[in-house]
Amino acid sequence: MTNKDYFDNIDHTDEFYLKYPFIDRDIKQPITDKIYKLLIKSKKISTNSLYIQQAMNLLLENYVEFHEVLKDVRDPWSVSINEFDLYKNLLARKLSNLFSSSYAYTEHTKKLYKMIKKGSPSFDELKKQYIEADLIILEEVRNYAQHTGLPIHNLKLNQDESPQIFVDKQILLENKDKNKGNIESCLNLQILVSQLIPLYIKKLWELHNTITINLKPYLVSSFSQIEDAIAEIKTISKVESLNCCDLIENKRSIVKTTLSMNIKHLFEHYSKENINLIEYLFAK
Numbered sequence: 001m002t003n004k005d006y007f008d009n010i011d012h013t014d015e016f017y018l019k020y021p022f023i024d025r026d027i028k029q030p031i032t033d034k035i036y037k038l039l040i041k042s043k044k045i046s047t048n049s050l051y052i053q054q055a056m057n058l059l060l061e062n063y064v065e066f067h068e069v070l071k072d073v074r075d076p077w078s079v080s081i082n083e084f085d086l087y088k089n090l091l092a093r094k095l096s097n098l099f100s101s102s103y104a105y106t107e108h109t110k111k112l113y114k115m116i117k118k119g120s121p122s123f124d125e126l127k128k129q130y131i132e133a134d135l136i137i138l139e140e141v142r143n144y145a146q147h148t149g150l151p152i153h154n155l156k157l158n159q160d161e162s163p164q165i166f167v168d169k170q171i172l173l174e175n176k177d178k179n180k181g182n183i184e185s186c187l188n189l190q191i192l193v194s195q196l197i198p199l200y201i202k203k204l205w206e207l208h209n210t211i212t213i214n215l216k217p218y219l220v221s222s223f224s225q226i227e228d229a230i231a232e233i234k235t236i237s238k239v240e241s242l243n244c245c246d247l248i249e250n251k252r253s254i255v256k257t258t259l260s261m262n263i264k265h266l267f268e269h270y271s272k273e274n275i276n277l278i279e280y281l282f283a284k
Contacts, residue, residue: 019246027237042222046263048112049219053270055108056208059101060277066094070162092150099142130203137186148175165194226259
C-alpha cells in the first residue's frame, strides 16, 4: 500500500493535524488553523536559514579550492609553456567558480533574508556596511567573468610568493555598455584582484555573521515549535527515537508537510563547518 492509498482510505474529519509519519500506525493529533500556519512558517524559516548557511559553505569551499591552486604555483622557467598555460586556466576557472558562488550567496541570501525578516535593516543596507567602494570593483570583475571572459589578464610571479592576478580596467570598461561608474572610480589601471579577494571574503563572512545574528531569534523559535510538534507525536506514539512527524492539511485534498529535526542538525553542521573553514583560511 502506498502513502497515497493509505491517506485516501482514512476517514479524516480534522482539517489540520499532526500525524505519525509512517503508515504502520494511524496516530494523529488535531491542531488549530493558527498552529498549522505557525508550523508551516517555522518550516520555511528553518529551511531558508539552512539554505543561507549552505550558500556560505559553497562560497568558502570554492575559496579553499582557489586558495590551494594559488599556493601551488608553477615556475614558468622550469615547466613547458603549455603546462604553465594550463595552470593559468585552472587558476582562472577556480576564480570564476569563486565569483559565481559569491554572487549566489549575496543574491540568495538577499531573497531568503527578506522572507524571514521584514523591515530595516534590509540585506542591501547591511551589505553596504561591509562591502565598501574599494571592494565593489570585484563585483564588476565577477560580471565580466560570467559574461565575457576569463578573469585573469596578467599573472605576475614573485619567486616563492603567491602569484599576483591582475585584471585590466580598460578591458572591463570596453566590455560594459552602461553603469560603468564602479569601474571608472577605480584608480588603478591594473586591478590587483588577488590582493582584494581575501578582504572581500572576510567582509562577506562578517556580513554573514550579522545576518545569522539577526535571524537567530526567528530560528530559535522555529526550531522550538517544530521540536514541540514532534515531541507531541513522540509522546502519543511512545516511540522515543522519533525525530519527525507529518503536518497535514485536509481540506479539498490532503497536503502533507514533513517536520524534521534534521534541518536543525544540518544547520548546526554547516554553521560549524563554515567556522572551521574561516579559521583554516585566515589562521594567523
